[in-house]
Amino acid sequence: MNAFQQLVEHSKKVSNFQHLSSIIGWDQAAVMPSGGAEARSNAMAELDVHIHSLMTQPHLADLFDQAQELPLSTEEQAVLREMKRTWQQDNLLPEALVKAQSLAGSKCEHAWRSQRKNNDWAGFEKNWAEVVKLSQEEAQIRADANGTSPYDAMLELYEPGTSSASLDALFAEVKTWLPSLIDNAIEKQKSRSILLPNSHYPAEKQKALGLEVMKLLQFDFEHGRLDESTHPFCGGVPSDVRITTRYNESEFVQSLMGIVHETGHARYEQGLPQAFAGTPAGEARSMGIHESQSLFFEMQLGRSEAFVEHLSRLASNHFQGAEFAKDNLSKIYTHVEKGFIRVDADELTYPAHVILRYEIERDLMNGAIKHTDVPELWHEKMQAYLGLSTAGNFTNGCMQDIHWTDGSFGYFPSYTLGAMYAAQFMAAMRKTVDVDSVVRSGDLTPIFHWLSSNIWSKGSLLTTDELVKAATGETLNSEHFKRHLVSRYLG
């Protein structure tokens, strides 16, 4: 075996242990009884240590040097590029820092669960100071290695190839039209009346409906499942994708569209190139591209009138009630409202929440602001972007998200990048696919065929820019997103 082949074998070995980690993680979230937690976390920690020791084996450096000299095909070069990228990311940080981060992150996150309820910024700030400090250390180490700013080095973990310079430009442009678009949409919706959920919606029926929707979306049940967990997610492995949802029996809105969203993630995973399974080239391209698939399903497809008709029809197999009428469902799923909470935000106000977080975490990682500045900045930006005050309201202000509690800085932009890519993919798809007729026909195959050929089957063989350009003829262009929003909310 030459060096390249040895690296591939090693990658597959690591991937086998990551497979176990994914399934065990699903188990923990979806089925494990509470008393199993302590022994389980010991077992998981042991597995983490083992995976880390495999990924940081000293002989890998030599293999990468040797592989670089080999005559490799284009695809092999892509595999090597991605293996090297993940290897470098995994080997950059000193073990002491990783341990300190894990400890500080657990402590901060755990305390946050009650501190958030109690609006206890003072308590939170004490733990968070250490988390921010350690993340800044991490960002600086990565920045030194990459030759970028600290924040850009963190971005690279989630969105390889994206810089804050490009995000600054992108979001600055969005800020020129988003606030007025939100106001105009709210004004336009003022007169319409919506029938909100007003009955009891048994979890079992919601599940049965969800399964039908997944079928319509051609989720492959031979290679995946639907289960329940407190925080919905898409986990497992490409050959066995585990999505979860949460049923609230006093409404159906969240779980129904939540399933559409997770099915988008799932189909991407199920559609990844099997020939590259076990190597990073066979994995999803980035968090933003992953989110582009869930948001393609949820926003582009799921909230379209043609798709809502299916939802209404399928719902009538399980529920009676005028709230499931297609026009009403459509209103529910396009309702715009300024609110404090990102995870409850609608499609239109969501980018405002993301831009706010992006600006703050960028400045925090680059040392332009202190962590104690965050509540005030949050308040100012909420005022500016959504006209809401979070003065003194930490619970629904800067303490609302779990992301920063464990030091995950750099992830938030992916949500809005995903929404933009989704709109761009839809615009490109419409050039060759009559999307609305296809959806109305009930056989959505041409849509999935397009996504599969252009996105899913590419894994990480192309860079994000290459992937998007090959699929749509241009790199990221927020104009498609704007056009989509204007058409849906002011059209």
Place this chain on the structure above:
Amino acid sequence: MNAFQQLVEHSKKVSNFQHLSSIIGWDQAAVMPSGGAEARSNAMAELDVHIHSLMTQPHLADLFDQAQELPLSTEEQAVLREMKRTWQQDNLLPEALVKAQSLAGSKCEHAWRSQRKNNDWAGFEKNWAEVVKLSQEEAQIRADANGTSPYDAMLELYEPGTSSASLDALFAEVKTWLPSLIDNAIEKQKSRSILLPNSHYPAEKQKALGLEVMKLLQFDFEHGRLDESTHPFCGGVPSDVRITTRYNESEFVQSLMGIVHETGHARYEQGLPQAFAGTPAGEARSMGIHESQSLFFEMQLGRSEAFVEHLSRLASNHFQGAEFAKDNLSKIYTHVEKGFIRVDADELTYPAHVILRYEIERDLMNGAIKHTDVPELWHEKMQAYLGLSTAGNFTNGCMQDIHWTDGSFGYFPSYTLGAMYAAQFMAAMRKTVDVDSVVRSGDLTPIFHWLSSNIWSKGSLLTTDELVKAATGETLNSEHFKRHLVSRYLG
């Protein structure tokens, strides 16, 4: 850390990976979609290799030598004894043999699934020849190390401390009274009429009933779950025990008592000594003792009149129908009938199936017979013990069990040892616990308290003989089993 402490740390590390293996194994049997099988088996194989490499690390031999010289407490000595026993078992076989066995076993078992259906002895025999040959090699290697006969060396894997000399004596005695006891019981039951299941019994209701029965049996739902699988089992880890059952909607008899049986296994696991978790001393004593707990629950407790009253009462929460009347349920659960199939056998005829298998596998491992002799011997022994002919009937004869297809020779005696231990434990318990009144009261705590103090909490700190003697005042005595059977079936 001294050598003993290092061995304990190592044992806990191995145990953490075995934890993952158990949960992943449960996942595979209970929830994994079929398309996930291939990638999963690669991941599991990787984990197996890793666990094996941990258990066979060369430095362990030195640690065992050093630990032997340390001044250890009685409990520490027990921990060392059990760690050394499992280590020796894991290190005896050459890797080539283990691989050959795994390959031959998988091949034979896989083909057996269709060969059994087709009564294809000729086809099966070709694969099985290799499995038997390799198991004989294994047995010889173990025998040379232990200074015992080959079969005794295999027995040691499942029932440490048991010899075929003692089993020969035990089963010879059983054979003096079992056949006539079976005949007399059948004669006695001739006149009674039973109302068999005759309706549709929805899986959901069976599950709800099963959960109530588990509650009565004080299954700890904080540390375990009930799920479904094709072949019911008790898996997981002591802090998170996963039992499964299978629902056949045209009857309820199997799943209901199956849940009682698996709950017995589960409570043993849940009751193991936490202070020794992660070492073999904190594990179940043997297969026979494990089976003694499931059979205590199923046979001693579950089929007693007092317990059947609870089953009847709880069933009425979910089902109507005279078949659930307590007298009828009692008849169903004590019905005696000579049949071909071990897994369908009743309490009374079951030992005949086991003794037959024991005698054959003993002679096979010791080289006294050839594998091609098995069908004829099976037929002769079925005639002698149960009066049934299996001439030409391989499907319901020697090809009915999965055990031998992958070379698991030495396991069958555990079933009947378990039944005997269960009867002996019940006899001892009755000296201090008024079992029937306790069961009737609905609070079975005193029964579980006895089992916990005498069996569960002991793990493998005592040898089997020590454990049984401490609990009952004597080592294994089949008289209790006989008395129980006579009292239940001729009383």
